[in-house]
Amino acid sequence: xxSYAVVIPTLVRDTLADCLAALxxxxxxxxxxxxxxxxxxxxxxxxLEHPLSVLGDLRERTTVLDGGGRGPAAARNxxxxxxxxxxxVFLDDDVQVGPHWCGQLAEDLAEAAPDVAGVQGVIAxxxxxxxxxxxxxxxxxxxxxxHWITADMAYRTEALKHVGGFDERFRRAFREDADLALxxxxxxxxxxxxxxxxxxxxxxxxxxxxxxxxxxxxDDALMAHLHGPDWWDKAVAPRGRIRTHAAITIAGVxxxxxxxxxxxxxxTACALGWAAGTAEFARARITAGPRTRHExxxxxxxxxxxxxxxxxxxxxxxxRHRHAAAWQEVAR
Numbered sequence: 532x533x534s535y536a537v538v539i540p541t542l543v544r545d546t547l548a549d550c551l552a553a554l555x556x557x558x559x560x561x562x563x564x565x566x567x568x569x570x571x572x573x574x575x576x577x578x579l580e581h582p583l584s585v586l587g588d589l590r591e592r593t594t595v596l597d598g599g600g601r602g603p604a605a606a607r608n609x610x611x612x613x614x615x616x617x618x619x620v621f622l623d624d625d626v627q628v629g630p631h632w633c634g635q636l637a638e639d640l641a642e643a644a645p646d647v648a649g650v651q652g653v654i655a656x657x658x659x660x661x662x663x664x665x666x667x668x669x670x671x672x673x674x675x676x677x678h679w680i681t682a683d684m685a686y687r688t689e690a691l692k693h694v695g696g697f698d699e700r701f702r703r704a705f706r707e708d709a710d711l712a713l714x715x716x717x718x719x720x721x722x723x724x725x726x727x728x729x730x731x732x733x734x735x736x737x738x739x740x741x742x743x744x745x746x747x748x749x750d751d752a753l754m755a756h757l758h759g760p761d762w763w764d765k766a767v768a769p770r771g772r773i774r775t776h777a778a779i780t781i782a783g784v785x786x787x788x789x790x791x792x793x794x795x796x797x798x799t800a801c802a803l804g805w806a807a808g809t810a811e812f813a814r815a816r817i818t819a820g821p822r823t824r825h826e827x828x829x830x831x832x833x834x835x836x837x838x839x840x841x842x843x844x845x846x847x848x849x850x851r852h853r854h855a856a857a858w859q860e861v862a863r
Contacts, residue, residue, distance in 0.1 A: 533640045535685065536564035536614040540598060540606030541624035542571055543578050546734060552585040553627035559634025562620070565593040566610040572600030604697035604707040607681070611688070611696055619688045621681040622729070623704070626654075628683070629728040639725035640685060648690035648720030649712065652683030653728045662821045666830060667740055669819065671733045678767045679712035679722060683729040690720055698757075698858040705747040706754050709766040713758055714858070738829040745840040748773060749848025756852050772812070773845055776838035779808035783839070809834055 537554065541547050554565070565586070569579065574597060583590055594613060598606035607621055618640055622628070629635070639650045656672040658664050664672060674680055694714045701707035712722055751773070754762045763770050782804040789798035813834035820826050 533618060533637065534563045534616045535618035535620050535636065535640065536566060536616040536688075537562045537620045537622060538566045538568065538607055538610035538614065539622050539624055540568045540570050540603045540610065543569060543574075543582070544624060544734075546625040546732075548582040548585050549627055550622065550624050551582050553629075554622070554632075555586045555589050557628050557630060557632040557634075559631060560637045561589065561633060562592065563616045564614060565589060566613050567593060567595045568598040568606040568610045569595060570598030570600055570603065570606040601699065602702035603681075603704045604701045605699040608696040608699060611691055614688055617688055618685055619691060620683070620685040623682045623731075625731065625734055626682050627730045627732070629730070632727050632729065635725070635727035636685065639727055643687075643723070644721070646719070646721050647687075647723055648715050648718075649679070649684060649686045649722035650725040651679060651722065652685070652725055654680065654682055654731050655728060656731050656733065658733070663819065665820050665826055666816050666833075667736050668733050670741070670744075671731065674731055679708050681708045682731055683727070684708065685725070686715070687720075690715055690718070694718055695859040700753060700852070700855065700858070701750055703747060703750060706750040709768060710754060710757065710858075713762070713765055738825070739833065741833050742836045742840050745837060746844050748841050748845040749851065752845055752848030753852040753855060756849075756855050757857065773841055775808065775812070776841040777845070779805055779812070779838040780842040782808065809838070812838070 539547075539550065554562075567579075567583075579595060583593065583595075586593055596609050596613060598609050611619055620636065636652075639652075643650055654675045654677070656675050658668055658672055674682060691711075694711070696711075697707050698710050701710060715722065751771075754766070758765060762768075782801045786798050786801035786805055789795075789801060813831055816830045816834060817827055820830065
């Protein structure tokens with residue numbers, strides 16, 4: 532039997548106890564190690580008492596490390612350095628492994644050919660019935676089709692150490708998994724889909740969450756610098772609307788500038804272009820959702836804010852990472 536360790540970076544959210552309880556209840560060969568990396572800037576040890584208590588007899592196999600608040604990529608590297616098993620399995624603290632997950636994982640790892648460095652779990656996102664999903668729910672549901680996400684991802688420990696682990700310049704839970712996978716593939720390994728299943732419930736979020744998510748555009752700029760302009764295709768990732776967002780933002784900025792300098796007709800034309808682009812964006816998001824008053828007003832407000840936010844973060848990311856070296860060079 533192939534032994535494995537489970538590494539979970541966490542901010543000790545309410546979801547952590549359910550995550551650990553599901554892992555403790557799963558049938559099959561147990562993990563040799565569980566490494567919990569507390570990535571809060573100012574950890575409160577007492578807040579871990581309840582989540583750790585649900586582990587039962589797995590508690591004695593569990594190590595808690597301080598991540599220092601440097602983000603999930605750095606936290607996973609901290610956990611990886613403590614691993615002594617041939618396989619390292621990464622879980623997010625807001626997922627719940629299936630009831631037979633340990634046994635299914637053992638089968639996934641046993642079936643991995645020598646050139647297979649990673650085996651991805653099957654992610655299921657439960658959505659409410661009887662209505663269309665909200666924008667936030669649709670975004671979470673997209674994880675089920677994502678490649679190489681660390682919500683449930685097993686890697687050979689030697690392969691991770693060979694490529695230098697996660698790139699810690701990815702400070703958010705975004706693109707750091709795709710970057711790692713591309714480097715593993717470039718090193719000559721393969722990554723395959725496994726059969727084990729893990730639930731990823733939709734956690735509550737504020738109505739402005741979609742605006743805050745635009746910070747990920749800075750990570751897209753880093754990906755383009757590290758893996759080339761065709762990284763979208765390499766990572767099998769959707770391109771998104773960054774070009775349209777940039778055009779809408781330029782039209783809006785131009786309208787304001789032209790109006791301020793007395794160019795009324797040109798300002799009007801640019802304002803109409805901004806309004807048309809924003810309206811199309813809002814309409815696409817509204818028609819796909821439940822169309823409740825709260826959802827519609829949220830989509831209208833955030834559709835105005837998202838294009839400039841996305842453009843700003845993409846530009847600042849491109850500027851910040853313009854001289855970024857490959858991660859292994861940085862790690863050395």
